[in-house]
Amino acid sequence: MRTFRAWLRHRWQAPDPSLVRAYQATFATLDGQRVLQHLLDSIYCIVYEGTDPEAAMILNARRSVIQEILVNVDYGEHPEKYQTVVQTQEVFHAPR
Numbered sequence: 001m002r003t004f005r006a007w008l009r010h011r012w013q014a015p016d017p018s019l020v021r022a023y024q025a026t027f028a029t030l031d032g033q034r035v036l037q038h039l040l041d042s043i044y045c046i047v048y049e050g051t052d053p054e055a056a057m058i059l060n061a062r063r064s065v066i067q068e069i070l071v072n073v074d075y076g077e078h079p080e081k082y083q084t085v086v087q088t089q090e091v092f093h094a095p096r
Contacts, residue, residue, distance in 0.1 A: 014082065015072055023072040036073075039066050 044066045
């Protein structure tokens with residue numbers, strides 16, 4: 001089982017540029033946009049109003065796949081939004 005730290009590091013790294021281009025090529029076409037709109041309308045933007053926890057979990061899992069598509073498409077269109085700047089500063093410890 002992966003640790004949370006490993007997942008977090010993996011989650012915020014930049015995706016493979018060839019994969020981003022593949023998402024762009026797929027969803028930039030009219031058919032790709034139609035498919036993405038269908039996924040948004042029929043899965044991503046609906047509200048589950050039932051009481052079955054398994055059905056809610058399944059809907060959230062399906063949404064997470066669509067979220068991954070949206071993030072990769074957006075990364076291809078706006079890569080500057082996903083560049084992180086790490087700043088370090090020296091920490092001084094007070095004497096005891």
